[in-house]
Amino acid sequence: MKILVCISSVPDTTTKITFTNDNAQFNSTGVQFIVNPYDEIALARAIELSEGGKGTVTVINVGEAETDPTIRKALATGADDAVRVNAKPRDAWFVAHQIAKYAKENNFDLILTGRESIDYNGTQVAGFVGELMNIPSVSIAKKIEVQDQTALVDREVEGGKEVLSISLPCIIGVAEGVAESRIPNMRGIMSARTKPLQVIEAVEVAELSSVTKFETPQPRGEVTLIAANEPEKLVELLHSKSHVI
């Protein structure tokens, strides 16, 4: 089984988000970038599914040379080889076209992405790639098993789950619970240096949307403290002041 895992490089989760250029651009100064946490789970699941000679795992990233450390980390974690599409990941539509093109040419059985990236939170790539390749997609999966040419997937739905049986090839967005993300060990880190990382050029894609500016949420006012033995005061405020109960 050939598995492709799409990984993106995102600001570390502790990053305080600020903007520059009149709030038109994310301020990446001093920001530490990590593999998107959901993509790490996808990678861990792909490695589990391929272990014991059952398959191979390729990771793909759309990014400029600065994302190479992120890709090397994925290789150190256990991917067999990697591809970087050499371009700024302008938006999900652009990224999806690059992934779809590479995947079409290389006949993967299963493509995994994280359910969303923690920077732009679009949950877009799996659906876009599914459509561009005309294959089934699941955007938020909580469990993935593969049997022969079929993926058995638990899809998250409001208040529960749906159990799906999907013919391969397909693309699945991975959520928490699918696998435990893995930390590379020393041997992995050593071997990652010699694993193949192929750099390919991007295809052109029409720009359909762009971010005009960013905004940070309004800070809340001062907290109103209520004495521990007077919870009825809290109930009263929630009712008459905040109108939420």
Place this chain on the structure above:
Amino acid sequence: MSVLVYVENTAGEFKKSVFEVVSYAKAIAGLLNTDLTAISIGTVDPSNLNLLGQYGASKILNVNSDQLKSFVSHSYASVIASAAKSENSAVVILSNSFSGKGLAPRVAAKLEAAFAPGAVALPEISGNNLIVKRVAFSSKAFAFTELKAANKVLSLTPNSFELKVDQVQPEIIDFDPQLTNDLNTIIKDIVRSTDKVSLADAEIVVSGGRGLKGPENWGLIEELADALGAATACSKPISDAGWRPHEEHVGQTGISVQPNLYIAIGISGAIQHLAGVSASKTIVVINKDPEAPFFKVADYGIVGDAFEVVPQLIAAIKSYKAG
């Protein structure tokens, strides 16, 4: 041309988030001086379809075929895209629900539309473009995305737009999308816990963290949630430890929620936790440590031991509810 809104049913019923998305779509239709058409897929009673008229849907396309009894994203996307074409709808709106998240990008790709996922406010019109405010950086920021293609798809974050009654008498039309899709997806089973308020739909969320010490103490959280008609949630270490199921984990790497009221008990307020909950309208924090970072982003705080405060709070709520 009209604005098209997809109305998702849950076992034949429409939830509040559906009426929100209809209200939102109606407001956009108003901005564009056009009408609102809704598309429903699956078996929904006409009396339920008529409810959509309360929020301004003047035409309802009803797709009721055996092939489409349950949700499959690629076939549903085909149906919605073909409805958009036959209605000449350049703007298509969906809810950013779990199913909507699977569906909206496929609809957008089919229509080669510009796509704004997770809208939180009405768009601004700029020539032929729409500028949409949406969530980014796990609710740590908003991005204003300009949709520049002729076709546009927006998905609305639940609980971010007020319902607005705008009564019309809808015309219900059977719509036959003529599917030719042969992609193979079979739904084997649907498991829904119906006795609980689901987190994504909840207006009130009661959430517990490590301060509760162990899973045996979750009765407190559940009792408070019951008293308020709330859903329950937890911080990441709680689901990692298996005290609670993963689907209750909120935060940057869990579910993002924005209920009217979020009550955090024994949760410190780490940046990753706050990312998923800070858009809640009102936040109450109960923590024994007055220095807990969560108090900085709370509206109301009680400094105290959860095991003493929560039972008293439950009693106070019960007596308030009893009138």
